[in-house]
Amino acid sequence: MQSLHEFLKTATTAFKKAAIPSPDLDARILLEDALQEDKSFILLNPSYTLTDSEKSLYDNYCERRLKREPVSKILGEKEFWSLPFKTTKDTLDPRPDSETLIEAVLEQFPNQSKPYKILDLGTGTGCLLLTLLSEYKKATGIGVDFSQEALGVATDNAITLNLKDRANFLHSNWCEKVDGHFDIIISNPPYIPPSHETTLEPELSFDPKTALYGNSQDGLEAYRLLSQQLGNHLLPHGKIFLEFGKEQHDEVKEIMISAGFSPLKWYKDLGQIIRCGVFHGC
Incomplete structure (x- = not known):
């Protein structure tokens, strides 16, 4: 033996x-x-x-x-911000790069005792929303996703992390069914150009394609759509936090400026790639 x-x-x-x-x-x-x-x-x-x-x-x-099935998919769990998140074939795995968004929000909203209202668009596992709720103890939030299966996973994670009383989840195509205004709007939309699929690591084939690949040649169609919707849901002092891919920040900046938003700051991930942009209304 x-x-x-x-x-x-x-x-x-x-x-x-x-x-x-x-x-x-x-x-x-x-x-x-x-x-x-x-x-x-x-x-x-x-x-x-x-x-x-x-x-x-x-x-x-x-x-x-x-x-080449990822360890996270085999075990059904991935750590994010030192918190455990259930993940399935219906959700994008939480990734260390996305922790850059959490760092950005914490820097831009340093008072963690305020009852902020948070909107997470394309919530997936709920890792962004639930991590922020774990940091902002009086905040409440809504996680939006077009996938009912993903919303089920996010709900399970909210229960596991004892955050269900402050987190709601909404089945919607981006902001179509969203009501209300928010201090913090955060999103990690699909941004990989479809033509790049064959060049990526095999592990990504176990994530849902709709969470990875944008519906346009440059992969940024979701940003164009969101840029036309976010102004209807951002409070006057509110800020928008967007994740994007390598060397996409200039294109995302132009999309957001064209829709009437101003860039406030760019944040780099651990690989020193500009990964997150912060925007506010003009």
Whole structure:
């Protein structure tokens, strides 16, 4: 019978041969879940013998990862801002790049005791809205999505994080069914040009295409649509926070300026790419 250490080594080697990003980390995280143990158990018990059920589950996890299914989709959870978020085939995985939007909001609205009203357009897992509600204890918010399945995931996350009493979710195509005005409007719309699909990492094929690819050659059709709607829902002192892709900030700026908004500040992600723009009404 193979030991824990041998299983881990075999999986790591297979992941490396398949050019899986972070092979050591992925092999260990999947093993931790299969065993329902933490990192310390893995390190302190290299001779542990897996049960048949543990071995079967770990083998299944590894087979799926070798097909480039992300660890988050295999386990059904992804951490964002140190919070756990359920994720499924119907939702875009929360990504570290999007934490740039959270940092931007916290800087622009430093008083975390105010009862801000927040609108999250294209909420997906609800990670942006729910993270902000976890930081602004008196705030309330609405998460909007066109996918009923995504709204179900976001609702589950709100319940898990004990935020359901301050979060509502609305089935709508962007702002079509939105009512009211907001201090903070935040959105991570689809922005990848469809022509780029074949050049991206295989893991993205497990995310819903509608959350990734924009319905125009440049990928920015959602920004043009939103730019015509957001003014109807922004309070006079309110601000809009938009995520976009690499080298898209100039195009997004022109779209927003043409709709009557002014850029306030740009924020870079950990890779030093301009990832978030903040706008307000003129």
